[in-house]
Amino acid sequence: MKPLKISEAVVRRLPIYLRFLNELSLSNILTVSSQDLGEKLDLNPAQIRKDLAYFGEFGRKGVGYNVDYLIEKIRQILKLDKMMNVALVGTGNLGRALCNYNMYIKDNMKIVAVFDADQSKKGTLINHLTVRPMQELSASVRELGITVGIITVPAPEAQNVADQFVAAGIRGILNFAPVVLKATPGVRIHHADFTAELLSLAYYMDNIKGSKDGDGDL
Amino acid sequence: MKPLKISEAVVRRLPIYLRFLNELSLSNILTVSSQDLGEKLDLNPAQIRKDLAYFGEFGRKGVGYNVDYLIEKIRQILKLDKMMNVALVGTGNLGRALCNYNMYIKDNMKIVAVFDADQSKKGTLINHLTVRPMQELSASVRELGITVGIITVPAPEAQNVADQFVAAGIRGILNFAPVVLKATPGVRIHHADFTAELLSLAYYMDNIKGSKDGDGDL
DNA sequence: TAGATTGTTAATCGATTAACAATC
DNA sequence: TAGATTGTTAATCGATTAACAATC
Numbered sequence: 001m002k003p004l005k006i007s008e009a010v011v012r013r014l015p016i017y018l019r020f021l022n023e024l025s026l027s028n029i030l031t032v033s034s035q036d037l038g039e040k041l042d043l044n045p046a047q048i049r050k051d052l053a054y055f056g057e058f059g060r061k062g063v064g065y066n067v068d069y070l071i072e073k074i075r076q077i078l079k080l081d082k083m084m085n086v087a088l089v090g091t092g093n094l095g096r097a098l099c100n101y102n103m104y105i106k107d108n109m110k111i112v113a114v115f116d117a118d119q120s121k122k123g124t125l126i127n128h129l130t131v132r133p134m135q136e137l138s139a140s141v142r143e144l145g146i147t148v149g150i151i152t153v154p155a156p157e158a159q160n161v162a163d164q165f166v167a168a169g170i171r172g173i174l175n176f177a178p179v180v181l182k183a184t185p186g187v188r189i190h191h192a193d194f195t196a197e198l199l200s201l202a203y204y205m206d207n208i209k210g211s212k213d214g215d216g217d218l
Numbered sequence: 219m220k221p222l223k224i225s226e227a228v229v230r231r232l233p234i235y236l237r238f239l240n241e242l243s244l245s246n247i248l249t250v251s252s253q254d255l256g257e258k259l260d261l262n263p264a265q266i267r268k269d270l271a272y273f274g275e276f277g278r279k280g281v282g283y284n285v286d287y288l289i290e291k292i293r294q295i296l297k298l299d300k301m302m303n304v305a306l307v308g309t310g311n312l313g314r315a316l317c318n319y320n321m322y323i324k325d326n327m328k329i330v331a332v333f334d335a336d337q338s339k340k341g342t343l344i345n346h347l348t349v350r351p352m353q354e355l356s357a358s359v360r361e362l363g364i365t366v367g368i369i370t371v372p373a374p375e376a377q378n379v380a381d382q383f384v385a386a387g388i389r390g391i392l393n394f395a396p397v398v399l400k401a402t403p404g405v406r407i408h409h410a411d412f413t414a415e416l417l418s419l420a421y422y423m424d425n426i427k428g429s430k431d432g433d434g435d436l
Numbered sequence: 437t438a439g440a441t442t443g444t445t446a447a448t449c450g451a452t453t454a455a456c457a458a459t460c
Numbered sequence: 461t462a463g464a465t466t467g468t469t470a471a472t473c474g475a476t477t478a479a480c481a482a483t484c
Contacts (some may be wrong), residue, residue: 004334007474007475008227009474009475009476010475011418011421011422012394012414012418013415014418014421015413015414016398016420017385018417019397019399019413019414031442033440033442034441034442037439040265040398041396041398042400042401043439044234044476044477044478045279045477046476046477046478046479047475047476048473049441049442049443049444050443050444050476050477052443052446053442053443057257057442057443059441059442060441060442060483060484061440061441061442061443061482061483061484062440062441062442062483062484063440063441063442063484064440064441064442065442077421078418078420078421079420079421079423080417080420081426083425084420093314093315093316093318093319093321094315094316095317096311097310097311097314097315098311098312098313099314100311101311108420109416124341127371131239140450147423148416148420148423149418154251155468169422171424172419172422172423173419173422174412174416174419176239176412176416177238180234180238180259180260181256182260183260188422190415190419192410192412193276194392194394194412195233195237196230196233196234197230197371197392197409197410198235198327198366198392198408199233199236199296199298199326200229200230200232200233200296200388200408201298201391201392201406201408202295202296202298202326202366202390203229203232203295203296203364204229204329204388205297205302205365205366205390205406206297210378225450225451227450227451227452228451231451251464251465251466252465252466253465255462262452262453262454263453263465264452264453264454264455265451265452265453267465267467267468268451268452268453268467268468270467270483271466271468275466275467276466277465277467278458278460278465278466279458279459279460279464279465279467280459280463280464280465280466281460281465281466282464282465283466369465372482417467437465437471437484438474438483440483440484441482441483441484442481442482442483442484443480443481443482443483444479444481444482444483445479445480446477446478446479446480446481446482447476447477447478448475448476448477448478449474449475449476449477450474450475450476451472451473451474451475452472452473452474453470453471453473454469454472454484455462455468455469455471456468456469456470456475457466457467457468457471458462458464458466459464459466459467459473460463460465460466460467
């Protein structure tokens, strides 16, 4: 009934809604309007209503949205109902941080296996998880029902790891390495690219206050 | 001559171009076409040409772009010429990882001061940096000429830290906490929101292969 | 009933892509 | 000269916002 193509921009806002709704729910707030949401999330209320309306009629005119009901609906849409098992490759600083982090992700994703190409790390413990060698990747993915892979290796190795994930049958990848990975049909790749985020931040920083054209170097 | 407003989408692609150009330069490749770039970065060549053309005529017809020249130009555009000093607040797993990481960021940004609200962490060493108490934030920002702040505290504290950054005179913030921060005029805020990235990944994962409407739960 | 707020259509705005003359 | 590739205009596509009837 709604096989209508949903734009990526819309899907990317859903987790933002969800997160804030969870906060409201914890504060025992029962109802919220698109107006309220818009103010808190810095978005246009019309946009929020439109986003949600793609998936159904979740609100009540004159009243707003029932917080818990909307949470339930968004979780369904994002398929956060069932737990997904995650593999992480690359046990450098960032990889280890993410393994310990887990609590943030644990909403519905859990890192259940950790890998590193460096044989000397084999067997090391990271937050109750034993570091495994890459040779075991395929077998682990199968045995543990892993569907998501996280890449936290240095940039030059990232594509190789991605290829191994794909070969092992993983369905989604979150890549932290600062490279653009070649996409494979049937496997979704998202980039968590904070170095790019930092570099583009620089662009806006001096542009901000009324320095007009400013081609001088001060 | 070009005070023309550049779209955010364009600016966000520049670091991606820059990164790949740096790779090419290291491989001693002198020239690159928008075609080549497009293939490697999974972008439309016309878009790349248009993006670059906002800032000047950097290419040569029939030839392409000189790699090193283009690198230089993009660095100028993004204002990566001079080093920017960065403060980081929150020495949990992620914060510590970023401090050690530095190499990736060091292109032009350097974490020069680390803070934590937890007094018991005061004086701890993280990669040659001493953890400071929040009371010292303003003074440090002034003394060390810090212009960028990174937030790696738990979500409920993030807005408070952002406010302190703003009060201290910081010009740009990169926020890793999973909350939307209230923007302040004159201060640019970017979000490094990998939990949202993970949640939206879930949406696309089963949609991928031809499971059509699939309202069953298999 | 009066006030509030949704869902949705239409209008606007912006970003991407195609196409091609200019030119190296 | 012939082939390649830019810079740029025009066409297309998509996303955001405004406006308002429906209705709680």
